[in-house]
Amino acid sequence: GTGRRTLVAGNWKMNLNHLEAIALVQKIAFDLKPVELDNAEVVVLPPFTDLRSVQTLVDGDRLAIGYGAQDLSPHSSGAHTGDISGPLLARLGCSYVVVGHSERRADHHEDDALVAAKARAAYAHGITPILCVGEPEPVRVAGDHVAYVLAQLDGSLDGITLEQARTLVVAYEPVWAIGTGRTASAHDAQEICAAIRGRLAERFDAGVAAVIRILYGGSVKGSNAAELFTQPDVDGGLVGGASLDAVDFAAIVRSA
Ligand code: PEP
Numbered sequence: 001g002t003g004r005r006t007l008v009a010g011n012w013k014m015n016l017n018h019l020e021a022i023a024l025v026q027k028i029a030f031d032l033k034p035v036e037l038d039n040a041e042v043v044v045l046p047p048f049t050d051l052r053s054v055q056t057l058v059d060g061d062r063l064a065i066g067y068g069a070q071d072l073s074p075h076s077s078g079a080h081t082g083d084i085s086g087p088l089l090a091r092l093g094c095s096y097v098v099v100g101h102s103e104r105r106a107d108h109h110e111d112d113a114l115v116a117a118k119a120r121a122a123y124a125h126g127i128t129p130i131l132c133v134g135e136p137e138p139v140r141v142a143g144d145h146v147a148y149v150l151a152q153l154d155g156s157l158d159g160i161t162l163e164q165a166r167t168l169v170v171a172y173e174p175v176w177a178i179g180t181g182r183t184a185s186a187h188d189a190q191e192i193c194a195a196i197r198g199r200l201a202e203r204f205d206a207g208v209a210a211v212i213r214i215l216y217g218g219s220v221k222g223s224n225a226a227e228l229f230t231q232p233d234v235d236g237g238l239v240g241g242a243s244l245d246a247v248d249f250a251a252i253v254r255s256a
Contacts, residue, residue, distance in 0.1 A: 004213050006229060006256035007169060007236035009043040009130060010243025011070060011098065011217075012050075021050040022057060027246035029063045032253055037064040040236065040256035043096055044243070045070050048084050051092045059093065068096030068127070071104055074117035076124070086125030097122045098238075100132045100156050102175045112155025119156065123164045130169045130238065131156055132217070133196070137176035145174070149192055150199050162204045170196055170214045171238040177218025179240055183228075189216040190231035197233050222251030229255055 016024065025044060032042070043066040046054055054067045073083035089097060099122065100115035115131070122129040133152040135145040149172065160168070172192050177184050184192075193214045201209035216228050217238030228234050236256065242248040 002232055004211065004235045006040040007043065007213050007215060008040050008249075008253050008256060009045060009068075009096065009169075009171075009215065009236070009238050010249055011045045011101070011238055011240045012047065012243060013070070013103070013240060014047055015244055016046070016050070018050060018053065021046050022053050024244065024246055025054055025057050025063070025065065028249055029061070029065060031246055031250040034064070036250075036254055040253050041066065042253055043068060045096070045098060051089070051094065055093045066095045068094045068098070068130070070098045070101065072097045072099070072118055072121060072127070074114065074121045076121065086121045086127055089127055090125045094127055096130055096169070097127050098132060098171075099129045100152075102132060102134055102173060102178060112152060113158065115156040116158035116160070120159050123160070128167050128169060130171055130215070132171045132173050132238070134171075134173040134175050134178075134218070140174065140176060146192060146195050150195060153196060153199055154203070157203065162208055165200070165204045165208050166211055168200075168212050170200075170212060171217045172196060172214060173217035173238060179219070181219050183219040183221075183224050184216065186227045186231050186234075189228055189234055193231065193233035193235075220252060222248045222255065225252040225255035 045068050069089050073085045076085050099118040104110050119129040133149050135148045139148045197209050213235040215236045215238045216234050220237040220239045221242045
């Protein structure tokens with residue numbers, strides 16, 4: 001994307017043990033040269049249980065890597081057994097939190113209203129949401145993907161102010177491309193990311209839409225990242241599987 005700093009975020013999902021998590025952050029930091037870490041913003045999104053260790057590594061070694069969580073509660077505290085709040089994540093130094101990932105929408109029946117409440121909770125505690133949207137395969141086959149994604153975007157941004165939106169990150173992740181090895185073509189990714197930016201301009205204003213980073217996610221790897229990232233409205237990637245491999249993840253970062 002033009003003028004926006006490329007963001008490459010690694011969504012580890014529910015993977016790795018404690019030692020592997022530490023080793024992966026160290027490898028990423030060692031593999032990437034300072035200039036490469038300067039060229040793109042690099043973020044890891046470990047399971048909640050590894051956030052403290054990642055925080056210790058990043059702070060202790062002053063690594064130029066950011067980190068965040070994969071989800072948060074819409075509530076800030078209280079009787080919500082098993083949930084993790086924005087204040088808890090803020091205390092762990094999280095800069096980012098994913099909201100509305102398709103796996104959470106599917107596994108936990110999260111709808112757009114809940115996703116919007118989570119995005120508002122993130123902002124309330126100084127954490128930037130990475131808001132995921134994307135169509136399932138039948139919607140794409142029917143040719144309704146643009147309308148579907150824009151409706152999801154609208155619903156998931158309910159109550160977000162123009163000032164908050166300045167730091168927003170949106171991730172376009174077609175469900176049929178996540179974890180399948182089937183990447184959207186650069187042309188298809190650009191089509192939807194441009195439509196998302198257009199809707200953000202209508203909803204907020206053109207200046208805000210011009211600074212919001214829109215990522216593509218869905219089977220991004222070292223071999224396809226460069227073509228995706230050079231699309232004018234694609235400002236980086238949300239990377240699942242390939243983010244667990246330090247070498248491939250570093251190659252994706254170098255594609256920025
Ligand atoms: C994701 O989980 O956000 C994702 C894009 O996964 P993958 O890269 O494995 O398709």
